[in-house]
Amino acid sequence: MRVSVSWLREYVDLPADLAPADLEQALVNLGIEVESIVDLGETVTGSLVVGEVREIEELTGFKKPIRFCRVDVGDANGTGEPQEIVCGARNFGVGDRVVVILPGGVLPGGFAIGARRTYGRNSNGMICSAKELGLGDDHSGILVLPPDSPAKPGDDARPVVGLDDVVVEVELTPDRGYQMSVRGIARELGHALGVPFRDPGLAPAPGATQRPAYPVEVRDPVGCDRFAARMVRGVDPAAPTPSWLARRLTTAGIRSISLPVDITNYVMLELGQPMHAFDADRIAGPLVVRRAEPGEKLTTLDGVARTLVAEDMVICDDTGPISLAAVMGGETSEVVEGTTSVLFEAAHWDPVMVGRTARRHRLFSEAAKRWERGVDPALPLVAIERAVRLLTEHGGGTAGDEILDIDHVRARTPITIPADLPTRRVGVEYPPARVAALLERVGCRVATGADRLGEDPGEVGVAAGGGVALTVTPPTWRPDLTDPADLVEEVVRFDGYDRVPSVLPVAPAGRGLTWQQRRRRAVARALADQGYVEVLAQPFVSTELADQLGLPADDPRRRGVRLANPLSEEEPLLRTTLLGPLLGALKRNLGRSQRDLALYEIGAVFHPRPGAGSPPAMGVAHRPSDAELAAADATLPDQPLHVAVALTGEIERAGWWGPGRAAGWADAVEAARVVLAVAGIPDERVTVRAAEYAPWHPGRCAQLLVDDAVVGHAGELHPAAVAALDLPRRTCAMELDLDAVPAAPLRSGPSISTFPPALIDVALVVDESVPAAQVQRALVEGAGELLEEVRLFDVYASAQLGAGRRSLAYKLTFRAPDRTLTVEEAVAARDAAVARAAERFGATLRGA
Template sequence: MRVSVSWLREYLDLPADLPAADLEQALVDLGIEVESIVDLRSTVTGALVVGEVLDIEELTGFKKPIRFCRVDVGAANGTGEPQEIVCGARNFAPGDRVVVILPGGVLPGGFAIGARKTYGRNSHGMICSAKELGLGDDHSGIIVLPEDTPAKPGDDARPVVGLDDVVVEVEITPDRGYALSVRGIARELAHALGVPFRDPGLAPAPGATAEPAYPVEVRDTVGCDRFAARMVRGIDPTAQTPGWMRQRLTVAGVRSISLPVDITNYVMLELGQPMHAFDAARITGPLVVRRAAAGEKVTTLDGVARTLTAEDMVICDDTGPVSLAAVMGGETSEVVASTTDVLFEAAHWDPVMVGRTARRHKLFSEAAKRWERGVDPALPLVAIERAVGLLTAHAGGTAGAEILDLDHVGPRTPVTLPVDLPGRRVGVAYSPERVVSLLEQVGCHVTRGVDRLGEDPGTAGVPAGGADVLTVVPPSWRPDLTDPADLVEEVVRLDGYDRVPSVLPTAPPGRGLTWQQRRRRAVARSLAERGYVEVLAHPFVAGSLADLLGLPADDPRRAAVRVANPLSEEEPLLRTTLLGPLLGILKRNLGRGHRDLALYEIGAVFHPCPGVGAPPAMGVDRRPTDAEFAAADAVVPDQPRHVAVVLTGDVEPAGWWGAGRPAGWADAVEAGRAVLAAADLPADRVEVRAAEHAPWHPGRCAELLVDGVVVGHAGELHPAVLAALELPKRTSAMELDLDALPAAPVAPAPTISGFPPALIDVALVVDERVPAAQVQQALVEGAGELLEGVRLFDVYASEQLGAGRRSLAYKLTFRAPDRTLTVEEAVAARDAAVARAAERFGATLRGA
């Protein structure tokens, strides 16, 4: 919203010497964001004067029309001689008065003006357009001053074109639609500066007459609860918009169109009441205000034919819709150059309906912007009276005595406010009188009484057992004041946010993070410490992903939830595995030149609940019942949280120190072990064994088990999957269900022994189908309490061991908490461990 200070001064007595900084601070203190305050006089420097065109010579032989002009600028050029200026505009003639900037001046944007030779002639200065002066976007022609302009050649042109004013641009939040007008901003400044305010919305206006201005029927009083209209006949269709009005519209960013249309825009900016002007001669039959029929069409003023829905509101005549109500008028009834009879309409529309219509048609007009924020329903007759007065004053004509006003606006609902609530909420001691005074400044009607648990309010004082309350009826122009909290905000805002103490609240005692949150953080930290980079993928996937991953036809991961309004029709499903989106990110990074990648993600997957139908339809007119809530909850998909990693390239880079090591299935398995270790699950509860599970390579896939339950898989991805996804060979991955992991047991504090360990290595030959983890578990069980640690450090196979056999070498660490172990004790523990492995798997010591 842009408005000139001179316009504001018509409705409040701003101090003549009010600094721009004080004006800005007053608005900011009221909670209004100030985009800029610009003194227009400073935007153009140098001599900007009124000039009169004496004669024009048309220059030929150039690609575009060029004119050589002699302009009288009085004594402004120091000589009194006519100024010679080359100009390309063609909308002026000899005798017209124009705006001229002389050499040495600087236009907005730092455009310096000088004397130069161009098109074979000397040009001394420039004849200016509105765009060049920063007054608007019209660059089609220069500014031609009205004939009644009192300025003479050589006079300063700044006051003539409005460059002697100050322009304020503010950003209005959605809850303060009343401030999208001169009326609203002036009222706010009057509160802040403590100066009188003259409300143009309270101007006298005649009421409805028995004979309507035009026959109108409103069939939907919810979408339109007030409709007013008045006719002006016999206007001069050639009448021009006065310069002062055109100037104010330009400053506000509104393009001048014609006098009747400019008047509706001017009244909208002044009062905040959007209006529309119909050409009465182009309307056929009575007007009907109703909901549109689905598929009905109307061509709006921007020339676009729009297909309507049953929620849109339209104004119709006998030919059909002539206006998309509250958003934009129609072409068939617009004011044209020959219009002599104008029907002014001012109504009050449902904000929700207007907001939805504007978004549906992507038509965010200035009117729609105000309607969806809320407009004063008491304004229609005042706005029509103002528009009629302006039109008859500048275009003649006769205002019809008949006035239409179909008023179905209901009374405002009173709000009960405990008088001490503002003080309790913000920590400032507001007296009851101060609260009442501030609310009355806003325009509220306030009645003070006592609430005695359902009894009628009393009068003065607060007797025991009662609470001092205010019954507040908000003004018509404040539809945002509906709850006690809204009134509290107004009290604090008008009294001053700077009076509210800045006190940090005492944090309530809590239990800290849950064990699930601590586990997720530990898992993320563990993977990051191992070189994995966290990514966040979109949870949406294509329907073809299951085929690309090679999932079997009966795989439960094929059953996916479809999004009702997907961001992309190519990815309408919610993921059932993290691997699809994660591999997509891997591929994108490979395409950007990265070769060695290790990525991880912790996120939710979505599994539809079996046997449930569509969610119940719930309106917004009431609170859903418990049964409706339960039915809606039953449709919500199960959303377990998974962790997944993908890696490709070298996990250890090559260099002068030696060859690198490519990432492989073992690194993915180790990532799974790291996740389980970070989840504080003891090693004796974890098992890793070979498995076949898509999309992994059947011979290089391991399943991760906790207490015998499969919680995830890891290994190298299937070659067919890598080919389908265009990923490098040997790309590996791991995915694990974090929510399937049991809670970590309470671990006792470890006993730290100060005695030296006994280190013994054993190499066991077993069948190659025996998992190394199971052999390790047997060693742990057989070694007993003296075993402190066991680690697999070598796997070996050869012809000497025999076909189908392999050697597993483990490093065993023995230690006693209270003594130094003897050789005999360590060897006995080792032998017991080997014996258990031999008993269970037929293991033999290598070389024995």
């Protein structure tokens, strides 16, 4: 929302010497986020003058239309001769007055203007658009001054276009729709600065007449609980929009279109009441306000033909829908150049309906933005009166005496709030009389029992201390005030957020991280130390992901939890595996020219509980009981914590030092081993064996077990899954269920021997189908207590070993804690280790 301070001053008595910094602080203190406060006079330096176009020469032979203009800028250029300027815009003609910046000037953003030769002509300065002047977002054409502007060529253009003003831009929260207007912001400033505020929403307006301004039938009073209209006939179709009105629209970022349409936009910005102007001569028959019929068509003002659904609301005449209610009008009834009879409409629409319609049609108009946040239902007649007066004053015509007002608005429901609730919730002492005064300042009607609270502050304080409840009726312009918590927020906001102390809770002694939290942090550090980069992917997946990963039809990972209100209809399910979102992040990085990637994520997956049903309904009046909480928890999906990695490209970079190495399935398996090691699981409790498990390659997939319980899989992804996800060949991945990994056992400190080790290498020939990890485990079991370490350092295969055979070379380290081992002891331990491997896998010593 952008608004000029001069407009605000019409309704709130801001101090004459109010500095921009003080204005910003006043808004921030009320919880309004200020995007910017710009003194427009300081945004443009140099000579910015009014110019009158004298000649236009069309230049040809270029890729786009170019015009060579001679513009009268008076004596501003020091010569009095017309200024020669090259311009590409085409929305102005000879005789139009425009805004010209002369050489030496600087436009917003530091854009310096000089004299240069371009398109074969000398260009001395620039004819400016509203966007170039920082007045709005319209860059479609030059800013042309209205014919009634008194400015002459050579005059300073700053006051003419509003560059002598201060513009405030605020970012509003979705629940505060009343702030999307001059009325709302002026009201807030009046509260913040303690200065008088004159509410334009309380301006007198005539009520409904027995004879309506136009025949209208409202068939859905829930979707439209108020509809007002009034006719103005005999409007001058050539009447221009007043310069001051057009300037304010431009400042707010709205393009001037025509006088009737500009007036509706102006009233919307001023009061917060969206309106619509119909060409009454183009309406066929009575108007009907109803829900759309599925499949009905409507071409809106943006030229798009839209197919309507039953939830949309439309305004119809005898030809069918002529307006998508509360969002955008239709082409068949819009105000055009020859319009002389204007029917102004101001209504009140259901915000939920408007929000859904705007999102369904991707049509976020300024009106829809206000309707979905809530609009004051008391405004339609005031807005109609304001629009009619502006049109008859500046466009001629005669306002009809007939006024239509179909009013089904329900009175606001009072809210009961304990007088001491703000004190209990916030921790600041708010006397009951202070609470009542602050709520009345908001615009609420406050009462306790049958008496008005605040007439006798002393008595009220005593009564409230005994447990008196306040009955609060919110004002019509605050639809966001619906329960006691909202009122507490308003009390704190108007009393001052700075009065609320910042107090940190005292941490209870003797508590630290749980072992699960320590494990998660250790896993994250270990993977980062291995060169993996953490990603935080959204937990939402598409329904096609299971097919892309090649999951079997009976795989439990196919059964996902469907979201009732997904952020995207393309991803309506919660993930049952980390691989989908993680591989999606991998693909996005590949699309940004990253070729060597090692990513990891730690997060929850979601498995639905069979027969869980729906959660019980729980209100907010009191804390749910333990039984209600247990029933609600029983409906939640299981959410085990998983860790996953994905690799592609080179794991070791190539360079002058060597050829490098591509990431392979063994790296994914090693990542799983690292995770289990930092989780405190001894290596002898970990088993790695071949498996077939989607989406991994059946010949390059490892199953990881802890104490014979499967905790995860690692390896190279299946070629079909890689192709479906558009990933590089031989992409590898690993996923472990951290919740399935048992807690680390208690360990005693290691004993360190001071005696020298005995180092013996053994090379065992086994079938290539035998996992090296299982051979290593057999060596450990056979060697006994003297074995300190065993490490695989070579894998070899050749024709001499025989088909289907390979050699595994291990380095064995033997050491005794109390003596130096003899050769016989070390050799005996080695032989026992080899014997165990031979017994279990038929291993033979290479070369024996």
